[in-house]
Amino acid sequence: MVQRSVASVGQQGDTDDRRSRAGFVVSGYTTVPYTIAYANELVEDPISFEWHNRENRLTYGKPRRGDWMHGVLLGRVRDLRDRPDRRGPERMRKLNRQRQRRCMDKLLCQVCGAPATDPDSGLIPWVLTKTVFERTGPDSGRTNAPPTCWTCMPEALEQCPMLNDDFALYTVASTTSAGVLADLYRLGVPTPTLSRRNVFVAWDAIAFHARALATSHVVELHGMRAVNALDWGSLAAA
Numbered sequence: 001m002v003q004r005s006v007a008s009v010g011q012q013g014d015t016d017d018r019r020s021r022a023g024f025v026v027s028g029y030t031t032v033p034y035t036i037a038y039a040n041e042l043v044e045d046p047i048s049f050e051w052h053n054r055e056n057r058l059t060y061g062k063p064r065r066g067d068w069m070h071g072v073l074l075g076r077v078r079d080l081r082d083r084p085d086r087r088g089p090e091r092m093r094k095l096n097r098q099r100q101r102r103c104m105d106k107l108l109c110q111v112c113g114a115p116a117t118d119p120d121s122g123l124i125p126w127v128l129t130k131t132v133f134e135r136t137g138p139d140s141g142r143t144n145a146p147p148t149c150w151t152c153m154p155e156a157l158e159q160c161p162m163l164n165d166d167f168a169l170y171t172v173a174s175t176t177s178a179g180v181l182a183d184l185y186r187l188g189v190p191t192p193t194l195s196r197r198n199v200f201v202a203w204d205a206i207a208f209h210a211r212a213l214a215t216s217h218v219v220e221l222h223g224m225r226a227v228n229a230l231d232w233g234s235l236a237a238a
């Protein structure tokens with residue numbers, strides 16, 4: 001089942017370059033957040049449909065191992081964060097899909113890239129805005145925004161442009177991989193035609209996998225507990 005997007009930030013227009021797709025204004029950071037892409041990391045390899053297993057599926061001209069995950073074609077991107085000489089300027093509105101996935105798989109902080117889990121409590125701090133979150137139960141929900149470690153939290157909260165309306169801070173007990181945010185294509189001549197942008201495609205929504213190009217990874221959060229950000233802020237300052 002394709003469901004409504006859990007994160008529709010940052011795809012259209014370029015009017016607010018300061019706002020990342022994670023929902024933070026990032027220009028205030030002294031270092032570029034870990035998940036933000038650099039210009040030379042962006043890859044525009046052409047895609048096309050091929051006949052495969054009795055259906056048309058998206059592929060690259062020269063497919064590589066690792067281009068698919070559970071039958072979904074993954075958007076290609078380079079990882080040049082550790083190569084300041086080659087990576088080019090940061091692109092504040094673009095996520096690096098590889099690093100975003102690493103954050104989700106290994107529960108790394110989206111700002112600094114270090115493990116986000118609180119070593120004392122075993123819980124994972126998570127900042128969520130409405131635009132990057134879809135609730136699935138009383139204490140669960142889906143997101144493509146990675147966690148934020150407690151060390152980076154004060155600055156993250158300070159930078160969050162939506163602090164006053166739809167922002168929330170949680171601790172999370174565990175996560176499971178849920179699917180991807182993807183652009184969906186249909187057969188077109190001579191190239192595939194974009195039909196829907198930035199929609200959630202679950203791992204069990206097999207009917208949509210062949211025509212999806214994944215742009216980020218979505219996890220389901222379990223054991224969510226709301227933390228009062230103001231209370232936490234005063235505790236952290238004490």
Ligand SMILES: [Zn+2]
Binds near residue numbers: 114
């Ligand atoms: Zn951090």
